[in-house]
Amino acid sequence: MEAAARNLAGHPDVQIAQADVFHLPFPAATFDVIVSIGVLHHTPDTRRAFEALVPLLKPGGTIVIWVYPDQGAYKVRNAWIPFTSRIPPDAFYDWCRWLIPLTYRNPEHAVARQLWKLFPYSRQGLGVEWDVLDTFDGFSPRYHGTHSVPEVEAWFRAAGLIDVHEAGPIPTAVRGRRPDPA
Numbered sequence: 001m002e003a004a005a006r007n008l009a010g011h012p013d014v015q016i017a018q019a020d021v022f023h024l025p026f027p028a029a030t031f032d033v034i035v036s037i038g039v040l041h042h043t044p045d046t047r048r049a050f051e052a053l054v055p056l057l058k059p060g061g062t063i064v065i066w067v068y069p070d071q072g073a074y075k076v077r078n079a080w081i082p083f084t085s086r087i088p089p090d091a092f093y094d095w096c097r098w099l100i101p102l103t104y105r106n107p108e109h110a111v112a113r114q115l116w117k118l119f120p121y122s123r124q125g126l127g128v129e130w131d132v133l134d135t136f137d138g139f140s141p142r143y144h145g146t147h148s149v150p151e152v153e154a155w156f157r158a159a160g161l162i163d164v165h166e167a168g169p170i171p172t173a174v175r176g177r178r179p180d181p182a
């Protein structure tokens with residue numbers, strides 16, 4: 001948020017607020033659109049964090065969220081989180097800075113492929129710096145909820161939202177709309 005505030009300084013129509021999703025400093029029915037990417041699953045209760053957002057929608061407003069899917073690397077990471085999230089952040093970060101450049105030496109080597117299956121480090125093709133940061137980001141959070149599309153869609157419906165559907169090709173991105181009685 002601090003970087004966003006710096007990047008967007010000089011845009012008087014943008015307001016940056018840093019707050020806990022469970023105690024957001026906005027009155028009900030404030031927003032036409034709410035977008036949450038990769039945040040709600042880092043709380044102790046993903047569904048409750050989502051439910052904290054819904055009242056902030058104006059009638060007719062749209063909410064779209066993306067949470068970790070309960071599949072692939074995300075699912076494997078669940079087994080690591082109790083361990084990796086307890087490593088002091090500086091030490092784990094240093095370790096990521098050591099591991100990821102090593103995997104770049106020969107990414108298709110059988111050892112690297114086996115290692116990735118056990119410990120799915122980031123290899124997004126966006127460069128070593130990105131993969132170091134993304135590996136740290138993926139394995140260090142204390143809370144790491146993983147969810148299915150039907151589960152998330154059920155939260156939307158239970159919250160009274162309509163037009164609930166997947167928001168795109170990325171799994172567990174879901175959108176819905178608050179009914180407008182007018």
Ligand SMILES: C[S@@+](CC[C@H](N)C(=O)[O-])C[C@H]1O[C@@H](n2cnc3c(N)ncnc32)[C@H](O)[C@@H]1O
Nearest residue numbers: 001019020021022036037038039040042043137
């Ligand atoms: C992986 S980042 C995603 C950030 C951004 N949406 C993006 O796509 O780049 C997860 C963010 O969730 C935030 N977060 C974790 N728990 C939170 C909470 N209880 N309330 C608000 N934000 C929280 C963290 O501070 C972090 O910035």
